[in-house]
Amino acid sequence: MTDPANAFVPGPRARLAGRPGGPLSGLTYAVKDLFDVAGVPTGGGNHDWAKANPIPERHASVVQTLLDAGADLIGKTITDEVSLGILGENAFDGTPLNSAAPDRVPGGSSSGSAAAVAAGLCDTALGTDTGGSMRVPSSFCGLYGIRPTHGRLDLTGLMPQAPSSDTVGWFARDAETFARVGTVLLGEKPGPLPTKLLIAVDAFAFADPEVGAALRPMVEKLERIVGPGREEIMAPQGLSVWARAQRSLQPVEAWQTFKPWIEQHNPRMAFSVVAGLIAGSQVPASERNWAALMREEARARLRHLLPPGTILCLPTTPFPAPLRGLSTPVLQPMRDRITCLCAQGGLTGSPQVSLPGATIDGAPVGLSIIGGRGTDASLIAVAQAMEAIA
Structure with a gap:
């Protein structure tokens, strides 16, 4: 499968089918290369990290949640090295393309996930936010993106950086998809509106x-x-x-x-x-x-x-x-x-x-x-x- 946005980790693509008939059936998603996918190395944006750590045997909790809800996983995406970056440039894997502004950086460290969604390569993608890594790519690439309440989502199977600030978020191009994914991950429907x-x-x-x-x-x-x-x-x-x-x-x-x-x-x-x-x-x-x-x-x-x-x-x-x-x-x-x-x-x-x-x-x-x-x-x-x- 082609990768015109240079969004995905080089090498064979991790692909898994979601559970048929789930609330997210028909949607595709990608995951930042900080999340464990069983049988696939977790690279963390640094080629030596994968060599030093065992290949995971289980999916990260949020990866499993989306599969159980019916979404199809289509690959792991490039991240700033060990998630320590805010612009989206990686010395090992390169800089993903910001389709909304091709001469500009996509923002990091969830750069590949944002680039994949912005380019229409998937419907949604998981990223992380410790110091701005969901919010900045959302702004730079013209996407919906969320940094949830700290501690709201299960971080099991996620490569940590700074646990007192680490969170899991997701991107989408439209509010309907953004809300569908949120209903599954948060366990509640949107609302009420503030006043x-x-x-x-x-x-x-x-x-x-x-x-x-x-x-x-x-x-x-x-x-x-x-x-x-x-x-x-x-x-x-x-x-x-x-x-x-x-x-x-x-x-x-x-x-x-x-x-x-x-x-x-x-x-x-x-x-x-x-x-x-x-x-x-x-x-x-x-x-x-x-x-x-x-x-x-x-x-x-x-x-x-x-x-x-x-x-x-x-x-x-x-x-x-x-x-x-x-x-x-x-x-x-x-x-x-x-x-x-x-x-x-x-x-x-x-x-x-x-x-x-x-x-x-x-x-x-x-x-x-x-x-x-x-x-x-x-x-x-x-x-x-x-x-x-x-």
Whole structure:
């Protein structure tokens, strides 16, 4: 089978038929190469990882859930190396194609899954989100994507990175498919619709001015569904302060996750990945303690802002996808700015859905909605309502 988007892991394609007659029968899906598929190596975006770990004997829990629901698995997709990336570039397997903006990166680390869905190679695809890896590709590729409430979905059979932030999500091109998959994975139907809308004025001010202008019609559409929006500051301490806290916590956990493998096998790794892991190994206890307190403040802030029936909207990313092949010095400030708009996910564990519908010079950019913990189904209902009045 051809792979025009370079979305799938090189080599023989993992293919499994779903259970006949299930609620997802007729749908096809792909899985990021962090999920176990029985009899298939879990590569994690690094060729030495697969060599150092046994071939799984069971499917990851969410992979099995979709098979049981009738969806057909058509392959495993490329990921940023050991999921430590946000742009979608992999030194071993290359950069998947962003079909919505072919001269730009697809976003990572769920790059292959987003690329496969955006190119129409499958109906939906599983990815993960620790620091933005579902939300960023959704924005860059013009897809529906979700970072569920932390702990909502079973992570059994998933290659970990930073367990206190790791989540499983899925992509779709249309809200109906997005909701069908969500009903199966979440175990509940979409709804109810929220009744109050907050607009994260600090996040909109932080994004490029063109982003706010492009997203304004989508915000107005949200107001038609939920009611007039009220401006609020999401992060009173500062978006960069929340980002610093996440950058202090997540890399430490990543280092703890991969340290035994690195020390025992001395794997080949890209410089940017090694640099991040080394940084995580050197975060002092005082910084970790401060970051843990900031995480509690962030959680308290969103509990205050998001009582039942209230959602918050903000740009998913501060700009559309960067061009492919830019140098590290150019990309690093971009990565830092992306983290400023994504840190709340890992810090608070709140669910977030990125909605497509806006472009800047032809490149997509998403609008995100955030709800209180456990309100995933309500956010999906908003996605359906937004598409219905498109």
